[in-house]
Amino acid sequence: MVEVSEAQVHFALTDDGQLVLDGLGDDTEQDIFEFCYPVLGEALTAGKDVVRAVQIERDRGKDDRAEPEAPATELGRRTKAKLDMPTSIVNRMVSRAAKRRLQSFKPPGKPS
Numbered sequence: 001m002v003e004v005s006e007a008q009v010h011f012a013l014t015d016d017g018q019l020v021l022d023g024l025g026d027d028t029e030q031d032i033f034e035f036c037y038p039v040l041g042e043a044l045t046a047g048k049d050v051v052r053a054v055q056i057e058r059d060r061g062k063d064d065r066a067e068p069e070a071p072a073t074e075l076g077r078r079t080k081a082k083l084d085m086p087t088s089i090v091n092r093m094v095s096r097a098a099k100r101r102l103q104s105f106k107p108p109g110k111p112s
Contacts, residue, residue, distance in 0.1 A: 002035050004028070004031055006027070006028075007024075007025070007028045007031075008024065008025025008027065008028050009021070009024055009025070009028070010022040010023045010024065010025070037057045039053045039056045039057055039060070040053040040054055040056075040057050068087065069087045070087065071087050071090045071091055071094070072091050072094070073091075073094055075094055076090045076091055076093075076094045079093070079094070
């Protein structure tokens, strides 16, 4: 994410009343290319091979993506699979539930 001090966005209205993106202001588009797609931005301004630049940009982030972390417990993994929630939230929920369960646990008989 990057903060943009100014942005210009152009919208159009379709015949069925839907709002669609019509384009970006020139400065806004340039800012996005500089931050998000620097190789493509340079290719567009210099008249270089745009097709190759697009491929480079698409491939650039593929290796950076790490495998998502799995929840710490089997219960957490099942919960994540059913609810498709972020692992950090699943781990926090399972941890809180386990703490509550342990705090309310009363073992049978006298403790030694």
